[in-house]
Amino acid sequence: MRWSQAFIPTLRDDPADAEAVSHQLLIRGGFARQLMSGVYSLLPLGQRVCRKIADLVRSEMERIGGQEFRLPALHPAEIWQRSGRWEAMGDEMFRFTDRRGSDVGLGMTHEEVFAHLAGELRSYKQLPQIWYQIQTKFRDEPRPKSGLLRVREFTMKDSYSLDIDPEGLDFAFQRHFEAYRRIFSRCGLEALAVEASSGSMGGNESVEFMVPSPAGEDWIASCSSCGHAGNLEKITSRLAPMEDGPGLEAPERFATPGLRSIEDIASFEHGAPADRQIKTLIYVLDGSVVQVLLRGDHELMEQKLLDATGAGELRPASDDEIRAALGALPGSLGPVGVEGLRVLADASLRGRRDMVTGANLDDFHLRGVDVERDIVSPEWLDLREVKAGDGCPLCDAPLDVSQTIEIGHIFKLGTRYSEALGAKVLDDSGASRPIVMGSYGVGIERTMASVVERHHDDRGIIWPVEIAPFEVVITVLNPKDVATLEAGTALYEALLAQGIDALLDDRNERPGVKFKDAELVGIPFRVTVGPKGLERGILEFQPRDVDTGQEIEILKASVTIAEAVLERRTQH
RNA sequence: CGGGCCGUGGCGCAGCUUGGUAGCGCGCCUGACUGGGGGUCAGGAGGUCGCGAGUUCAAAUCUCGCCGGCCCGACCA
Numbered sequence: 001m002r003w004s005q006a007f008i009p010t011l012r013d014d015p016a017d018a019e020a021v022s023h024q025l026l027i028r029g030g031f032a033r034q035l036m037s038g039v040y041s042l043l044p045l046g047q048r049v050c051r052k053i054a055d056l057v058r059s060e061m062e063r064i065g066g067q068e069f070r071l072p073a074l075h076p077a078e079i080w081q082r083s084g085r086w087e088a089m090g091d092e093m094f095r096f097t098d099r100r101g102s103d104v105g106l107g108m109t110h111e112e113v114f115a116h117l118a119g120e121l122r123s124y125k126q127l128p129q130i131w132y133q134i135q136t137k138f139r140d141e142p143r144p145k146s147g148l149l150r151v152r153e154f155t156m157k158d159s160y161s162l163d164i165d166p167e168g169l170d171f172a173f174q175r176h177f178e179a180y181r182r183i184f185s186r187c188g189l190e191a192l193a194v195e196a197s198s199g200s201m202g203g204n205e206s207v208e209f210m211v212p213s214p215a216g217e218d219w220i221a222s223c224s225s226c227g228h229a230g231n232l233e234k235i236t237s238r239l240a241p242m243e244d245g246p247g248l249e250a251p252e253r254f255a256t257p258g259l260r261s262i263e264d265i266a267s268f269e270h271g272a273p274a275d276r277q278i279k280t281l282i283y284v285l286d287g288s289v290v291q292v293l294l295r296g297d298h299e300l301m302e303q304k305l306l307d308a309t310g311a312g313e314l315r316p317a318s319d320d321e322i323r324a325a326l327g328a329l330p331g332s333l334g335p336v337g338v339e340g341l342r343v344l345a346d347a348s349l350r351g352r353r354d355m356v357t358g359a360n361l362d363d364f365h366l367r368g369v370d371v372e373r374d375i376v377s378p379e380w381l382d383l384r385e386v387k388a389g390d391g392c393p394l395c396d397a398p399l400d401v402s403q404t405i406e407i408g409h410i411f412k413l414g415t416r417y418s419e420a421l422g423a424k425v426l427d428d429s430g431a432s433r434p435i436v437m438g439s440y441g442v443g444i445e446r447t448m449a450s451v452v453e454r455h456h457d458d459r460g461i462i463w464p465v466e467i468a469p470f471e472v473v474i475t476v477l478n479p480k481d482v483a484t485l486e487a488g489t490a491l492y493e494a495l496l497a498q499g500i501d502a503l504l505d506d507r508n509e510r511p512g513v514k515f516k517d518a519e520l521v522g523i524p525f526r527v528t529v530g531p532k533g534l535e536r537g538i539l540e541f542q543p544r545d546v547d548t549g550q551e552i553e554i555l556k557a558s559v560t561i562a563e564a565v566l567e568r569r570t571q572h
Numbered sequence: 573c574g575g576g577c578c579g580u581g582g583c584g585c586a587g588c589u590u591g592g593u594a595g596c597g598c599g600c601c602u603g604a605c606u607g608g609g610g611g612u613c614a615g616g617a618g619g620u621c622g623c624g625a626g627u628u629c630a631a632a633u634c635u636c637g638c639c640g641g642c643c644c645g646a647c648c649a
Contacts, residue, residue, distance in 0.1 A: 012598060012610070013584045017642045028583095037641065092648070109649055142573080142647055150648090158649095199649055206649090217648085315646095409649065441649070478607050512609035530608060540608090 001470070003505040003514075004479075007044055010517050020215035022452035023147025025461050029521045031448075031469075038144025038152035042445070045521065048469040049448050050155065053187060054134050056466065057157045057442055060183050064175045066130040066159055071113050073136055077103035079112040083420040088312065094138045106138035111417045111439055114160045118423035118435055124164040127425065127435070128172060132159030134444065146215050148449040149405060155445055161438040164427060166414075169436045173205075173412055176440045180209055180408050183442065186570045187451055188464030191407060194220045195230035197303050198411055206411040210404035213453040218404050221386045225397030233303035236382045237390030237399055239348055242275065247354030248368025251336055256365045260331030262296040265356060265365060273297075278349060278357035278369065280333040282317040282325060285309060285342075289317055289325045293335055293345040293375075295352075298384040305344065308381040326360045334358035336366055336374045345371075345378040405450050413437040452522075461522025462544050465568040470503040472561060473523040475514050477530035479506045487554065488529040491539070494558035500565050519544065524568065527561060 008030040018024040026032045031046035042050060058068065080086035080093075086105070094106040107113070114131055121127065134157045141152050148154075161172030177193065184191040189211050196208040208231055210220055221237070222229035229235070254270055262279060265271035277296030282289060283305070294300055306314055319329055325341060326333055334357035335343055349355075355369040371378075388401040415434040418424065423435045448467070455462045465471055472495060476488035488504060495502040503523065505514050511530075518526050528540040528549070539557050541564070542549030552560050 009582085011583055016584070017578085019643070034641090089649095111649090137649095139649085143645095145643080156649095406649095411649080439649085475608095480607085510609080510611060511607065512611080515609050517610090528608075532608075 001503050003473075003503055004507045006503070008517075008521065009043070010520055018147060020146040020149060020449075020453070021456060022149065022215060022449040025452050025456055025520070025522075026147060026449065029461060032148060038141055038150070040148055040151060040445070045469040046445075046448070049463070049467055050444050052467045052469075053444050053447055054155070054157070056186050057183055057444070058134065060179045060186075061130070061132050061157070061159060064130060064179050066132045069114075069117075069131055069133045071107070071110055071133050071135065073107050073138065075105045075107050075113065077105060079116055079421060080105055083112050083115075083417055085112070091142075092140055094140050107135075108137055108139045109156075109439070109441070110158055111160065111413065111437070112421060115417040115421040115423045115435075115437065118160075118162055118418060118437075119421060121162065121423065121425050121435065124425050124427045124433075127162055127164045128168050129162040130159055130172060130175075131162070132157060132440075146217075146449075148445045149215055150217065151445065154443055157442045157444065159440045161440070162418075162423075163436045163438075164425065164433065166436055169412055169414075169438050173410060173438050176410050176438070177207065180410065180440070180442070184209060184211075184407065184447075186466050187447055188455060188466065189407070189447070189450060190454075192220065192222060192229055192404070194222070195234050196409065197231060197233040197307050199303070204412055204414060206409060208406050209408035209410075211407055211450045211454060212402050213405050213450065214403060215449075215453055216403040216405040218406050219401055220404050221388070221390070221399040221401050223392035223395060223397050223399055226392060226395040228392055228394045232385055232401070233301060234307075235386050235399075236384075236393050237386040238393050238396050239390065242352065244276075244353040244355075247370055251366040251369045251374055253359050253361070253364050253366055255363060256332070257363045259363075259365075266296070270367075271365075272356040272367070276355055278334065278352075278355050278371070280335055280358055282322045282330075282333065284315050284317050284321065285311045286313055288342070289321055290342040290344055291335055291338065292383065293343065293349055293378065294384055295346065295348045298346065298348065300383055301385040304381070304383050308383065309344065328358065328360045328362050332358040332360065332362045332364060334360055334366060334369070335376075335378070336360075336369055337376070339376055343375060343378040344381055344383065345375070346383040347380050348384060349378075350380055405446065405453065407447050407450050408440075408442045410440040411438060413439050456522070459516070460520035463522045463524055465524045465565060466570050468501070468522065468524050470523050471501040471565045472525045472527060473503045473505055473518045473521075474527045474529060475505045475511070475518060477511050477514075477528065479508055481531055483534060484529055484531050487534055487539075491527065491529065491554075491557055491561075495561060498558065498562040500562055525561065525565060527557070 010030045011028045014024040015027050032040045032042055034040050077086050098104050137156045138153050144150050163169045191209040191211055194208050194210055196206045198206045219232040221235045262274050266274045274296035279294040279296050281292040349371050353370045356367045357369055359366045389398045392399050418435040424432045427433050452461050474488050474492050479485045492502050492504040524544050526542050537554050538551040539554050540549040541552045
């Protein structure tokens with residue numbers, strides 16, 4: 001491609017509404033443009049990068065035996081009703097009614113369609129299968145943000161494994177795990193594999209691939225000692241044991257006028273430090289009011305509450321609901337003596353004595369509370385949010401907490417979708433069995449944006465060669481100088497002939513403009529062709545990630561450059 | 573869905589308080605000079621001031637409504 005003919009609309013200034021680095025650079029560099037909230041056009045450069053990522057993903061899927069499909073984006077309501085997700089997805093699914101009055105949804109993922117197709121399988125002998133596609137997904141996100149990181153229309157590679165039994169699923173899952181490691185590594189990303197909550201996908205085990213970034217929306221905890229890591233929605237921690245005194249024979253009420261918060265009680269002279277308090281939260285879980293108990297210095301992780309109870313919906317109770325249930329308002333709530341309400345307690349409270357909590361009487365608290373003695377049939381669950389410094393659940397070393405982007409998620413689904421959509425095969429004894437499924441996703445544009453988050457400097461993007469829009473840019477300093485332009489063009493053609501993705505910057509621009517653009521756009525190698533060098537028979541060759549260039553002989557240039565590029569293409 | 577902010581040439585912004593000729597930088601077009609880090613000079617094009625009502629002799633500016641976008645939170649395979 002000749003830059004003078006290319007559509008690469010670079011901008012000198014960052015767009016005012018771009019916050020994330022990847023957003024700024026992808027817009028400024030001419031890779032993408034916003035069409036509406038959460039919807040972007042990929043320009044030629046962005047399309048080239050995404051195509052390379054998709055091709056790379058495709059090659060790794062084929063490597064583990066994946067077969068590519070092309071599936072509709074338009075889905076009849078019926079198959080989603082069968083899996084129960086037509087309702088469950090709520091407003092996040094784009095929906096419309098066609099001219100005949102049928103409900104149609106835009107596909108946000110393809111478990112249903114693949115499970116429907118899997119209904120054509122008859123025998124265990126046809127298994128295992130890995131089916132995949134790389135296509136557009138639609139999700140009506142409540143809040144699109146951060147450029148291409150969180151959007152409403154995007155490209156996803158999603159694959160599905162079909163097996164006769166859980167052991168087969170385990171194997172397919174492991175194969176995907178390895179494929180994903182290769183995919184992200186080839187993209188130049190060090191992705192952390194973490195234990196994750198499966199959310200509304202169902203299933204019992206899932207692993208997310210996370211890239212650390214300040215633009216991320218997920219928080220993970222990881223152990224630098226043993227490598228254990230998990231999404232904060234999932235991971236638990238080991239806490240230092242608390243030494244409680246004997247406490248009182250029975251809880252004792254005391255006045256706490258105007259004291260509402262854990263902090264208030266902690267600083268009250270007759271109170272207790274936060275870790276000696278019981279925090280009482282009232283939630284409505286699938287329509288019924290429940291008590292949630294945590295240690296005073298802990299926060300509730302709502303996703304854990306959903307996962308632990310299997311509930312579909314959760315919200316904090318209103319003040320009216322709380323008063324009706326407990327007779328007091330937030331600030332004076334406690335679990336002691338409460339009957340008829342489900343009590344969900346974080347495991348950190350187990351066995352604690354001599355605690356302080358609300359008395360269910362406004363402006364009064366109780367001291368000397370013995371959890372086992374005074375609370376009616378609590379259900380012990382892991383509900384608290386892990387904090388940095390908590391002990392690793394496996395090795396007790398302190399956990400780090402970091403902000404990350406989720407670029408891949410792999411799930412063991414089990415038989416939920418195959419049962420709902422009738423995907424069954426006969427096993428070796430002639431019995432009908434539902435196919436055991438796994439589901440595995442990678443966001444293509446999000447991966448591109450994540451690479452930018454990880455690979456940039458103050459001048460622009462620094463693409464890994466494997467997914468760079470072009471591998472080499474030849475900067476012709478003065479295209480009006482015939483000899484210079486001819487030398488640049490000859491090198492360009494020589495590189496193309498060797499299969500190198502080269503871009504010839506033949507624009508009639510000042511050198512500074514062309515250098516700035518090349519750096520902004522992030523092409524991994526730049527060759528500068530100028531009259532002064534030509535007189536000496538040399539060109540300047542400079543990798544984007546290095547500060548200084550090196551001189552190379554013009555006669556050997558195409559070979560030298562091609563070698564450098566090939567060396568940086570990952571081996572596979 | 574709650575809270576905050578913003579819509580003025582392609583991009584970044586000023587003008588709005590106190591109503592009266594729409595402005596700046598960059599970019600773009602033409603020409604000349606220049607040619608190793610966003611160069612200089614000269615000339616030029618380009619704006620329904622988000623949309624709609626209202627107030628007014630007069631609205632980018634004041635009022636109301638709507639639409640769109642961004643950020644924080646809630647939510648989120």
